[in-house]
Amino acid sequence: MxxxxxxxxxxxxxxxxxxxxxxxxxxxxxxxxxxxxxxxxxxxxxxxxxxxxxxxxxxxxxxxxxxxxxxxxxxxxxxxxxxxxxxxxxxxxxxxxxxxxxxxxxxxxxxxxxxxxTASLAAAARAGAPLGHDFCTINLSDNLKPWSLIEKRLRLAVEADFAMAFYNPRSKSRPEGFARVLDLLRETCEPDRLMIFARAVSAPDETLSVVPLSDATPEMADMRTMVIVGSSLTRRIAGTSHVYTPRFVAE
Amino acid sequence: MxxxxxxxxxxxxxxxxxxxxxxxxxxxxxxxxxxxxxxxxxxxxxxxxxxxxxxxxxxxxxxxxxxxxxxxxxxxxxxxxxxxxxxxxxxxxxxxxxxxxxxxxxxxxxxxxxxxxTASLAAAARAGAPLGHDFCTINLSDNLKPWSLIEKRLRLAVEADFAMAFYNPRSKSRPEGFARVLDLLRETCEPDRLMIFARAVSAPDETLSVVPLSDATPEMADMRTMVIVGSSLTRRIAGTSHVYTPRFVAE
Incomplete structure (x- = not known):
């Protein structure tokens, strides 16, 4: 060789x-x-x-x-x-x-x-199609970047009305960051904004929960959880468990 | 049945x-x-x-x-x-x-x-790892949303310093939109910002080109092209064709 x-x-x-x-x-x-x-x-x-x-x-x-x-x-x-x-x-x-x-x-x-x-798309598929319109993908760990940059990106992403996929939302060594993210979202988004917590997607111990922002708690996320935040248009189809973001946005 | x-x-x-x-x-x-x-x-x-x-x-x-x-x-x-x-x-x-x-x-x-x-991740893999840090994914077609929303999202994404992946950048029925996107990027980003044009990724007629924003032209994109715009930190490794975005961002 x-x-x-x-x-x-x-x-x-x-x-x-x-x-x-x-x-x-x-x-x-x-x-x-x-x-x-x-x-x-x-x-x-x-x-x-x-x-x-x-x-x-x-x-x-x-x-x-x-x-x-x-x-x-x-x-x-x-x-x-x-x-x-x-x-x-x-x-x-x-x-x-x-x-x-x-x-x-x-x-x-x-x-x-x-x-x-990638985890965000596997998690989105389980929930329906929450990333079916424009979206952003953010790593919530501040091991390699300043926390201020994470907050800046979150605020701009909310302003842009992107759906958001969060990697590494919360770890034992960083338990407080995700609580701050939820605070920021509560400050900038409506209380019924949909959030998806998808843990261990496609593994035998997979779990999926969809809650309004007002019901989300820091403990819902850990390092094996993918968190998706809908855009302002993301919704659940009545009578089903499917969550999706419509393709159409009015003028 | x-x-x-x-x-x-x-x-x-x-x-x-x-x-x-x-x-x-x-x-x-x-x-x-x-x-x-x-x-x-x-x-x-x-x-x-x-x-x-x-x-x-x-x-x-x-x-x-x-x-x-x-x-x-x-x-x-x-x-x-x-x-x-x-x-x-x-x-x-x-x-x-x-x-x-x-x-x-x-x-x-x-x-x-x-x-x-998805096309953005297949295209990114061909170039190296341009989406290795926070990024957003935007559909540039205004068939189902107003052009003003596309521009708003682009400006906020540049301000957030996201890398960006563009789907449907340009079609025969919408030849002018991508030219406007390039104008907006030239107004808001430095001239050596890296852009990747990945056409027909993984098909026999695949092509890949990496150019600075200053050299990008509308004709480089069509409906089979995935366009990736680096963040301000995205770079090419000297002596190679690999383009990547570092994981580390300084305070």
């Missing part, structure tokens, strides 16, 4: 169910010599002879990316696995950050991003 | 390549008695005994949805096919609109949305 045959492919495994993995992702995993990623995502890849698994803990994204790139430079075929889509608050940006800061020799490596079903 | 066995499943076929279809979407198509959708999407479904295809032209989304719901009410298993993800500027909202306005009996039908790889 020569160095030139190595590659890094950053693979989206979708939200959880094997049935939401694409054929392309499966094909990449079948060709890989090494799989790199966060422990629960690496665990989703079936063992087979010739495949070495390198599972690591959360919050070591850059070290994991450097490891993947250095193995590829040695000729390995490295799949970096992410849940959802790797380009949405997942491993793709981390790999590119490591590439940019790394040795020049890495710049010639073949690097490819294999898209997946 | 009784009426109670009927269903409507709104299925995302992904951006074009068969390898980007999920196993779940394939399973639904294998169980369907009828497939409904826009001509080129229905053509992507393989013929088989027991499957009836109902292809219709663009811009008849509500009539097509009513047809699907009425067949399901008769006990048919109806797959409504969309490209990309059905919940993102595709058939899911249209089906729910038809359901809401339709006979009460339809409200008891089993209706499900099967997510797919």
């Amino acid at each position: 020569t160095a030139r045959s190595g590659w890094v492919k950053i693979v989206g495994l979708g939200p959880g169910a094997d049935s939401l993995v694409t054929l392309e992702a499966q094909a990449v995993l079948a060709e890989a010599t090494d799989v790199v990623g966060y422990i629960p995502y690496v665990a989703r890849v079936a063992d087979r002879p010739g495949l070495t698994k390198h599972a690591s803990d959360n919050r070591v994204e850059i070290a994991r990316s450097q490891h993947a790139l250095s193995m590829a430079a040695e000729g390995k075929r490295v799949a970096v696995v992410s849940s959802g889509d790797p380009g949405v608050f997942a491993m793709a940006s981390a790999v590119f950050e490591a590439l940019e800061a790394g040795p020049d020799a890495w710049k010639d490596l073949h690097i490819e991003v294999i898209p997946g079903i | 009784t009426a109670r066995s009927g269903w409507v499943k709104i299925v995302g076929l992904g951006p074009g390549a068969d390898s980007l279809v999920t196993l779940e979407a394939q399973a639904v198509l294998a169980e369907a008695t009828d497939v409904v959708g826009y001509i080129p999407y229905v053509a992507r479904v393989a013929d088989r005994p027991g499957l009836t295809k109902h292809a219709s032209d663009n811009r008849v989304e509500i009539a097509r949805s009513q047809h699907a719901l009425s067949m399901a009410a008769e006990g048919k298993r109806v797959a409504v096919v969309s490209s990309g993800d059905p919940g993102v500027f595709a058939m899911a909202s249209a089906v729910f609109e038809a359901l809401e306005a339709g006979p009460d009996a339809w409200k008891d039908l089993h209706i499900e949305v099967i997510p797919g790889i």
Whole structure:
């Protein structure tokens, strides 16, 4: 195996169910010599002879990316696995950050991003079509950006009347942020604005709840929850559980 | 076959390549008695005994949805096919609109949305990870909403420094809108802001170009083009073709 045959492919495994993995992702995993990623995502890849698994803990994204790139430079075929889509608050940006800061020799490596079903769209599908009109996607974690930027984006998104999908709404180390988000929404949106809390979408322990903003509480979200806030037009169809945003907006 | 066995499943076929279809979407198509959708999407479904295809032209989304719901009410298993993800500027909202306005009996039908790889994420993956930070998704067609709302959302999205993904940027019947979008971006963003034009992603005639805003022209987009505008931090890695948005934003 020569160095030139190595590659890094950053693979989206979708939200959880094997049935939401694409054929392309499966094909990449079948060709890989090494799989790199966060422990629960690496665990989703079936063992087979010739495949070495390198599972690591959360919050070591850059070290994991450097490891993947250095193995590829040695000729390995490295799949970096992410849940959802790797380009949405997942491993793709981390790999590119490591590439940019790394040795020049890495710049010639073949690097490819294999898209997946991202959590916001899987959650939206379960509820109906709440993201059927213009929407925005915001990571509520302030680990890598100032909280003031999150608040600014939320206020502008409400003003634009985007539906909103929130990733990483609340964690044990950041319990207070999502409470502040709810306060901001209550200040800027009507009380019956619909919110969707979709936890562990497509996993066996999936739950889904739809509540008006006035009934939402911080405890409804954790790190496995996708939160969707409707636009002012998002509604539930009477007599059903379907929530959708109409395509039509009047003058 | 009784009426109670009927269903409507709104299925995302992904951006074009068969390898980007999920196993779940394939399973639904294998169980369907009828497939409904826009001509080129229905053509992507393989013929088989027991499957009836109902292809219709663009811009008849509500009539097509009513047809699907009425067949399901008769006990048919109806797959409504969309490209990309059905919940993102595709058939899911249209089906729910038809359901809401339709006979009460339809409200008891089993209706499900099967997510797919949406065009923005497939295009982003080809370029690198331009949507690796907060972003918004805007349909540039003013067929169903006033142009003033599109402009308002664009201005607020630029102020929020979201990366932006544009669906339906330009059509033969709306050749002037995208030129106005470029004018607005030139007025509000720096000239070297990166833009990605990804046409026919994952199809055999796929093309991808990355240009600074100052070099973008209206003719670079058509109805098969996904346009992505980076945030102020989106950049190309020197010595490579990879474009990404860093995860980190300084205070």
